[in-house]
Amino acid sequence: MDEYLRMLEEAKKRDHRKLGKELDIFMFDDDVGPGLALWMPNGAVIIEELEKLAKRTEQKAGYKRVKTPHLAKENMYLTTGHLPYYAESMFPPMEMDGEKYYLKPMNCPHHHKIYGNMNASYRDLPIRLAEYGTCYRYEQSGELFGLMRVRSLQMNDAHIYCTEEQFADEFRAVNEMYLNYFKIFGIEKYVMRFSTHSAEKLGKKYVDNAVLWKKTEDMVRNVLIDSKIPYIEVPDEAAFYGPKIDVQVWSAIGREFTLATNQVDFAIPPRFNLTYRDSDNTMKTPICIHRAPLGTHERFIGFLIEHYAGNFPLWLSPKQVAIYLSATSLTTMHKTFAPY
Numbered sequence: 001m002d003e004y005l006r007m008l009e010e011a012k013k014r015d016h017r018k019l020g021k022e023l024d025i026f027m028f029d030d031d032v033g034p035g036l037a038l039w040m041p042n043g044a045v046i047i048e049e050l051e052k053l054a055k056r057t058e059q060k061a062g063y064k065r066v067k068t069p070h071l072a073k074e075n076m077y078l079t080t081g082h083l084p085y086y087a088e089s090m091f092p093p094m095e096m097d098g099e100k101y102y103l104k105p106m107n108c109p110h111h112h113k114i115y116g117n118m119n120a121s122y123r124d125l126p127i128r129l130a131e132y133g134t135c136y137r138y139e140q141s142g143e144l145f146g147l148m149r150v151r152s153l154q155m156n157d158a159h160i161y162c163t164e165e166q167f168a169d170e171f172r173a174v175n176e177m178y179l180n181y182f183k184i185f186g187i188e189k190y191v192m193r194f195s196t197h198s199a200e201k202l203g204k205k206y207v208d209n210a211v212l213w214k215k216t217e218d219m220v221r222n223v224l225i226d227s228k229i230p231y232i233e234v235p236d237e238a239a240f241y242g243p244k245i246d247v248q249v250w251s252a253i254g255r256e257f258t259l260a261t262n263q264v265d266f267a268i269p270p271r272f273n274l275t276y277r278d279s280d281n282t283m284k285t286p287i288c289i290h291r292a293p294l295g296t297h298e299r300f301i302g303f304l305i306e307h308y309a310g311n312f313p314l315w316l317s318p319k320q321v322a323i324y325l326s327a328t329s330l331t332t333m334h335k336t337f338a339p340y
């Protein structure tokens with residue numbers, strides 16, 4: 001009980017909404033709109049450093065960067081199945097030239113289009129497309145909460161297209177990337193929540209392919225066990241199109257955050273006619289891994305503010321050195337180097 005009360009007290013002091021304001025990191029404005037964060041110069045420094053870290057890490061891991069627009073036509077979201085099922089979580093459409101356009105709620109479909117245009121052969125795979133893409137989601141105004149629940153989000157996104165044989169290695173590499181980030185940010189407690197399907201709901205809540213479900217879930221489970229990553233398995237909470245992994249971390253004071261979701265997707269690639277030419281010259285469908293280890297800038301920076309109580313490590317700090325001059329003394333703050 002004492003520990004819990006201490007955590008609450010500490011959480012109040014570290015509240016990212018309070019510190020974010022005091023440290024001039026982000027703001028909201030009524031004219032811009034609720035849930036649409038504006039990053040001030042100090043916030044932009046943190047964003048730039050996080051992106052540098054992510055881009056360097058992804059480049060070393062063989063990712064290619066892409067850039068995609070913030071909106072797309074209705075037809076795209078009919079193909080993905082977002083419409084009509086996910087419509088209440090999207091911004092309402094804009095009409096132009098007799099067509100409806102939607103702000104993108106996720107980057108996947110745009111990336112699928114790029115993959116589809118690459119005419120990949122088995123020799124090209126795996127193909128890893130990365131983008132810090134900005135997405136828009138309609139959260140009810142009562143649910144908006146500082147940087148944790150917002151309407152515009154910049155995501156550390158990437159999609160990996162691979163063969164079934166490559167899947168385990170790719171998924172393992174994604175997990176290693178997570179562990180590397182946890183080390184950099186001093187995140188000591190974490191768990192992966194592995195959501196699986198339910199056999200009774202095949203064809204209703206889940207894509208009707210029992211063989212593929214079993215195969216992918218076994219592969220994910222084996223990698224988690226091999227990598228010695230703590231995980232809990234939750235039946236009947238998978239995504240429609242494949243098993244899902246939510247990454248939960250605990251901040252320095254023991255507050256829990258869900259930072260990111262990884263998904264294994266074997267249903268969407270066929271809907272987009274995504275294929276690759278295999279060594280026997282037949283066309284096959286790749287598996288897609290959606291991953292975002294650093295989540296969104298909004299949620300991750302919100303987490304970091306609370307985790308570090310606003311006292312960022314030097315490489316991430318918008319104000320790295322302060323020199324206080326008085327008549328008799330000169331004090332400089334300690335300087336360390338970037339950990340990557």
Ligand SMILES: [Zn+2]
Nearest residue numbers: 106107108290
């Ligand atoms: Zn995705």
